[in-house]
Amino acid sequence: MSDYSIWVLEYSYVAKYHKSGVLYGAHNQGYVKLPYCYAVIKGNGHVAMVDVGYNDKDYGKHLGDKFGVENWRSPKEVLAGIGLKPEDVDTVFITHAHFDHFGNVEDFPNAKFYIQEREIAKWTWAMSLPDRLRWMLVAVDPGDIVRGVELARQKRLVCIDGPLSNVLPNIDLHVAYDSHTFASMWVEVRNDGKTASEDAWVLAGDLVYVFDNIEGPGGVVDLDKIYVPVGLALGSQQNLVMATEAMMKQVNYEARRVIPIHEERLKDAFPSRIRPDGLRISEICLADGETSKVR
Amino acid sequence: MANRSGSLSLLDAAAPVHRPDCASLAAEPPMADGLPEKVSDEVIAYGLEARRIYADLKRVIGQTAGLLILAQASGRREAFDLPSLAGARETWLECRDRLGSLSAPSRLDANLRRMAAAHRLVGACLAALQSPRMAEGDPDLTVSLDNLSAAYRQLQAASEHRFGMTMVDFRYSCCNCGIELQK
Numbered sequence: 001m002s003d004y005s006i007w008v009l010e011y012s013y014v015a016k017y018h019k020s021g022v023l024y025g026a027h028n029q030g031y032v033k034l035p036y037c038y039a040v041i042k043g044n045g046h047v048a049m050v051d052v053g054y055n056d057k058d059y060g061k062h063l064g065d066k067f068g069v070e071n072w073r074s075p076k077e078v079l080a081g082i083g084l085k086p087e088d089v090d091t092v093f094i095t096h097a098h099f100d101h102f103g104n105v106e107d108f109p110n111a112k113f114y115i116q117e118r119e120i121a122k123w124t125w126a127m128s129l130p131d132r133l134r135w136m137l138v139a140v141d142p143g144d145i146v147r148g149v150e151l152a153r154q155k156r157l158v159c160i161d162g163p164l165s166n167v168l169p170n171i172d173l174h175v176a177y178d179s180h181t182f183a184s185m186w187v188e189v190r191n192d193g194k195t196a197s198e199d200a201w202v203l204a205g206d207l208v209y210v211f212d213n214i215e216g217p218g219g220v221v222d223l224d225k226i227y228v229p230v231g232l233a234l235g236s237q238q239n240l241v242m243a244t245e246a247m248m249k250q251v252n253y254e255a256r257r258v259i260p261i262h263e264e265r266l267k268d269a270f271p272s273r274i275r276p277d278g279l280r281i282s283e284i285c286l287a288d289g290e291t292s293k294v295r
Numbered sequence: 296m297a298n299r300s301g302s303l304s305l306l307d308a309a310a311p312v313h314r315p316d317c318a319s320l321a322a323e324p325p326m327a328d329g330l331p332e333k334v335s336d337e338v339i340a341y342g343l344e345a346r347r348i349y350a351d352l353k354r355v356i357g358q359t360a361g362l363l364i365l366a367q368a369s370g371r372r373e374a375f376d377l378p379s380l381a382g383a384r385e386t387w388l389e390c391r392d393r394l395g396s397l398s399a400p401s402r403l404d405a406n407l408r409r410m411a412a413a414h415r416l417v418g419a420c421l422a423a424l425q426s427p428r429m430a431e432g433d434p435d436l437t438v439s440l441d442n443l444s445a446a447y448r449q450l451q452a453a454s455e456h457r458f459g460m461t462m463v464d465f466r467y468s469c470c471n472c473g474i475e476l477q478k
Contacts, residue, residue, distance in 0.1 A: 039434050099463055117369050124361025127354045128382050134350075140359030141463045149360050149440050152367035159369040 002191045003170060004043035006201055007082050007293065009268055011053045012036045012064065012072040021145075021231040022209040022262065023216065025128055025138055032210075033264045034109040034279065035046060036069065036219060039203050040082060041189055042171045043287040047084060048091040049111070050187050051261070054103030057256075075107045082293040091168060095205025096181040097121075097123055098139040102229045105147055113151055116166060116175055117159035117183075120148070122144050122182035167206045169193075174250075176243035178235030180206045186243070188250055191285060201284060202247045206230065207240060214244060214255050226270035259284060271295065296406055335434050342458035344397050345410065349453060349460040351390050352413050355383045356447050359420060363436055363443075366429075375429050390414055409453035416446035 017034035018024045039050040056072040058074040064072055075086045078219055089108045094115040095101055105113060120193040123145065126136040151157035164173045170190040175183050186204050190197035206215060209230045218230030229240035244258075251257035256269060259285045266272065274280055314469060366374040374380070392415055399407035420442035428434065454460050 016451075018382065070386075117365070120361050120368075122360050124365070124379065127358040127361065129380050131350060139463060142356075142360060143447050143451065145357050145360040145364065145461060146444055149363040149367065149436065149443070152364050153436050157368045159364065191439050213382055234444060 001193070002043075002199065002285060002287050003292045004041050004189050005287040006042075006189060006203070006259075007040045008261065008270075008280075008282040009040060009078050009081065010035045010037045010279040010281070011075070011078045012056075012069050013071055013270060014068050016068075017091070018231075021064075023212050024229045024231055024233075024237060026231070033211075034262055035264055037261045038101075039136060039259070039261065039284075040084065041171065041187075041203075042082075042219060042290070043086070046090055047088045047170050048053075048093065048168060049089050049108070050093050050170070051095055051101040052092055052104040052108060054100045055106065057078070068236065070184070073277060073279060076169060077106065077277070078279065081275055081279075085114060093173060093185060093187050094119075094168075095186065095203075095207075096184045098181065098206070099141045099144060099264055100142045101205070102138070102148075103141060105144075105151060111156065113148075114160055114164075114173065115148075115157065115158045116183035117161045118175075118177065118183035119185075120145070120159060122269050124248075156240055170197075174246065176207055176246070179233060179239040180230060180244050183242075185246060197250075197253070200251050200257060202251055204247060204258055204260055206261070207243045207259040208258060209254070210260050213260065214248065214258055225241075234269050242265065305328050305426065335400070337389060338403065341364065341397070341399055341403055341407075342392065342455070342460075345399075345403075345455075345458050346408055346458050348393050348397070348414075349458075352410065352417060352446070352450050355386050355390075355417055355461065356413075357434050358383050359417070359424075359439075360443060363439065365433050367436060372429075372431075372434075373394060375424060375434075378411065380421075380424065387414070387417055391418075406455065409449045413446045413449035415455065416442045416449060420446065425456060 013036055014034040016031040019029045019032050022032060022034065026260060036053060038053050040051070041048040054077070056074070078101055079086060084173045086107050087110055088161055089111045092108060092111045092113045095121055099117070107147055123140060127142065129136070148157055161172065163175055167173050170193050172188045174186050175189060176186065177183055186202060186207055189201045189203070190199070191201060192199040196234055207230070212228055213228055215225040217223055218226035227241045229237040235239055247254065247258050252277070267280055270282045270284055271292065271294045272282040280293055287290060327392060337474060362374040362377065362380055365371040394411055398406065420439045423438040423442065451462060
């Protein structure tokens with residue numbers, strides 16, 4: 001029995017991206033493609049998303065043009081690939097406040113958004129600091145925070161304080177403090193409905209970028225595979241590694257059940273199709289009765 | 296919903312090293328790297344000072360918005376009383392002084408006007424937050440948010456990446472490779 005379907009939808013990409021950006025310590029090892037994606041979870045009468053991407057309107061378009069992001073497509077176009085509309089989305093889990101995850105809330109008029117309170121609080125603190133400390137502010141657009149106020153005024157933004165079980169039936173939110181960002185969330189879908197699930201999927205946000213963050217090269221320490229943290233940590237690499245361990249524990253150490261959003265090779269691990277516009281749809285799992293969107 | 300009893304006390308606990316009012320965080324002169332080439336000294340002088348004002352206004356906008364979220368979505372009414380908000384007001388006042396003494400080369404008049412407009416709108420937002428009613432019941436953020444949103448749009452329009460005046464700083468982020476590859 002499976003309650004939920006999960007898809008990872010690519011909405012743009014950086015064609016050539018420093019490998020050291022995704023894998024800690026991979027200096028001078030060339031480039032990889034970096035897809036920008038969000039995930040959709042559909043089932044139990046809900047359509048939920050994990051992050052919303054960024055908005056390519058006005059300033060977002062400037063950013064994309066300037067920093068090499070290509071082929072941006074709107075949620076309307078991207079969600080159509082699995083037969084949905086932005087208006088269908090009722091729940092959004094914002095894993096963290098970087099622009100490419102929190103930057104397009106305006107396109108989901110019927111959704112309630114969940115974010116960690118500490119993620120907002122510590123960005124707010126960081127913004128109060130002088131220039132020489134502004135490394136902490138990379139990839140954050142204050143405009144996204146302003147738009148968050150409007151959501152709050154509409155009672156559509158929920159700030160949560162720590163982990164939260166059953167935010168939707170059998171979907172749990174977890175948090176990794178001071179890791180990729182101040183309070184990065186990851187989402188667990190227990191697809192068999194059990195508390196100790198044997199069919200759990202983890203949507204990792206940016207706590208894991210690619211498969212190698214979970215099963216990285218371990219030859220130097222005489223191991224086949226070790227956890228290797230992502231290249232960008234606002235907090236500590238230690239916390240990233242421990243977050244990876246927590247995610248892996250929830251899926252009984254079955255690595256393929258931890259889904260890295262920025263992984264191009266998802267298409268090799270899961271049924272996928274490339275749309276006419278060149279963007280990918282990866283089908284992670286299907287709920288009972290749901291039809292495939294990639295075959 | 297999770298129990299708040301063990302939670303951190305917002306921004307104060309979030310600043311174990313430097314609180315916003317820490318004496319060691321005195322303003323420093325702007326960095327002189329990354330300036331455009333082949334422009335007049337007058338334009339460079341304008342850009343250096345404008346960048347400071349731009350960066351401060353950007354921070355005040357983001358900071359104030361964050362506090363409004365905490366007040367509205369988390370019910371953290373103490374957000375209006377935090378030193379952060381007082382710090383935002385101080386920064387806004389400093390910007391007023393600097394804007395007052397800044398003159399723009401003629402072709403940058405519009406840039407200066409946009410920053411001045413952003414500053415005025417941030418001031419209107421902060422003034423609205425000083426209402427005693429803000430700390431009571433369900434605060435009405437309409438005036439504050441309208442002004443803050445408008446301030447953001449004005450500042451966004453004043454962005455000039457050749458002076459480092461950008462809303463999102465990518466230089467050390469996961470996306471900075473794009474610009475390097477374009478060189």
